[in-house]
Amino acid sequence: xxxxxxxxxxxxxxxNQVVEFLLERVxxxxxxALARRPEALxxxxxxxxxxxxxxxxxxxxxxxxxxxxxxxxxxxxxxxxDAKTAHRNVIRAAKGxxxxxxxxxxxxxxxxxxxxxxxxxxxxxYTEKELAASGLDVTVLRNSQYLxxxxxxxxxxxxxxxxxxxxxxxxxxxxxxxxxxxxxxxxLATDGHAGHSYTLAGSRAFTLDDxxxxxxxxxxxxxxxxxxxxxxxxxxRTRAGMPEPWARFTGAWFQAIAAGEFTPTDDxxxxxxxxxxxxxxxxxxxxxxxxPRAV
Ligand SMILES: NC(=O)c1ccc[n+]([C@@H]2O[C@H](COP(=O)([O-])OP(=O)(O)OC[C@H]3O[C@@H](n4cnc5c(N)ncnc54)[C@H](OP(=O)(O)O)[C@@H]3O)[C@@H](O)[C@H]2O)c1
Numbered sequence: 001x002x003x004x005x006x007x008x009x010x011x012x013x014x015x016n017q018v019v020e021f022l023l024e025r026v027x028x029x030x031x032x033a034l035a036r037r038p039e040a041l042x043x044x045x046x047x048x049x050x051x052x053x054x055x056x057x058x059x060x061x062x063x064x065x066x067x068x069x070x071x072x073x074x075x076x077x078x079x080x081x082d083a084k085t086a087h088r089n090v091i092r093a094a095k096g097x098x099x100x101x102x103x104x105x106x107x108x109x110x111x112x113x114x115x116x117x118x119x120x121x122x123x124x125x126y127t128e129k130e131l132a133a134s135g136l137d138v139t140v141l142r143n144s145q146y147l148x149x150x151x152x153x154x155x156x157x158x159x160x161x162x163x164x165x166x167x168x169x170x171x172x173x174x175x176x177x178x179x180x181x182x183x184x185x186x187x188l189a190t191d192g193h194a195g196h197s198y199t200l201a202g203s204r205a206f207t208l209d210d211x212x213x214x215x216x217x218x219x220x221x222x223x224x225x226x227x228x229x230x231x232x233x234x235x236x237r238t239r240a241g242m243p244e245p246w247a248r249f250t251g252a253w254f255q256a257i258a259a260g261e262f263t264p265t266d267d268x269x270x271x272x273x274x275x276x277x278x279x280x281x282x283x284x285x286x287x288x289x290x291x292p293r294a295v
Contacts, residue, residue, distance in 0.1 A: 001100065003070025004050060005188050006032035008090065011040050013148070014105070015075050017181030018188070019044065025189035034065055056086035059093050066097035071188055073103045076127075079119040079249060087127040091134050101137035101194060103187065104128070108142040108199050108262055115259040118252050137194035141184055144201035144262040145253055146177045147282045153250050154211070157290050161221055163212055164228040164236065166251055168258030171205035175268055176277040183271040199265040203275040208257070214283050219291045230255060 005022060009015035010033035022031050028048030035041050041051045054065035056077055066072065074090050077083035087104075094102055106124040107117060116122065131138045154163055180200045187193050206214075212225035228236075230251050237247035256262070268276050 001070050001191055004032040004068050005030055005071045006034055006069040007073045008034040009075030011035045011037060013177050014181055017178055018184050021182045021185030022188060025185060032069060056089055059089045062090060062093035063097050066094050066099055069099050071101045072099045073188060076105050083123045084126050088130055091130050095134050095136055102131060103139045103141060104131060106140050106142050108144045108201055110261050110263055113261060115256060115261055117256050118249055139187060139193045140197035142197060142199045143180050145174050147174045148177050150174055151286050151289060154290060161223045163208060163225045165254045166228050166230045166233050166258060167208045167254040168227050169207050169209060170258050170260045171207050172257040172262045173202035173205040173264035174262055175200060175202040176282060179268050179276045183268040186271040198267040200268050201262055201265045203264055203266060203269045205264045206279045214280050215287060215290060218284055218287045221291055
């Protein structure tokens with residue numbers, strides 16, 4: 001398909017890496033990036049990428065920004081914003097501007113699951129209905145929780161080196177943001193994906209017990225994991241200064257792990273031609289974030 005391939009959210013962690021992996025696969029003059037702050041992407045402009053200003057909350061601006069775009073990656077809006085309106089604005093502006101194919105980043109769900117991740121599941125259901133009604137070609141990328149998000153949520157361990165979160169002992173297959181970005185770029189750069197969805201999860205599952213064990217092995221300091229009731233988790237996080245809505249939101253992502261939402265798939269592996277980043281490799285790179293006093 002000719003025309004530009006545009007990545008929204010290009011100043012963010014996922015979008016920025018998608019653009020970089022796209023540039024490994026297609027000429028820069030086919031790659032476009034949407035940003036609220038295009039000046040932040042001056043380096044991409046120098047490399048031949050088309051950078052346009054656009055805000056999900058500004059339909060007229062979006063329509064202009066999508067001129068000449070054939071494929072669009074809609075990176076979901078941030079939590080605690082009006083994401084439904086934002087996504088609807090993007091879809092309608094894209095259709096009006098002649099975009100033929102939208103790729104959307106949803107959150108992975110276990111088949112038949114009734115679990116609701118706040119600020120995610122309802123948005124995804126709404127957005128997928130809007131996409132289906134648009135008549136455009138659609139590809140949905142169902143992303144697991146990022147390994148990086150798990151790392152940030154665990155954060156610096158307390159003095160007793162315990163991880164106390166409500167994630168149960170259920171295996172979970174989180175993938176690194178970079179692996180998801182590379183797989184997303186592989187889909188964007190090739191044709192034949194209309195009407196398909198891909199579940200961008202890790203190749204192998206692990207439990208939070210495994211996280212503690214592996215972190216302990218890497219740092220040489222025993223780490224324990226204690227499955228923690230959600231109310232205890234929320235109380236501890238709010239005591240540490242986290243606003244309660246955010247504590248409940250982050251707690252829900254751990255509860256999603258406990259509910260078994262993030263099952264392993266080989267979609268990333270097939271798209272990028274190698275297994276996803278392992279838990280051990282990820283923790284080896286990031287161990288210092290958790291045990292600053294011990295490493
Ligand atoms: N699966 C997971 O574990 C996980 C974790 C984190 C996030 N997410 C979801 O995945 C999305 C991408 O993740 P990420 O790590 O790349 O997030 P991120 O680093 O926060 O980046 C979000 C991107 O979206 C852009 N954006 C936000 N609101 C916008 C608007 N109204 N108009 C235009 N652009 C807007 C931001 O632009 P600015 O630079 O201008 O703010 C930024 O480029 C998130 O927005 C969130 O929905 C998933």
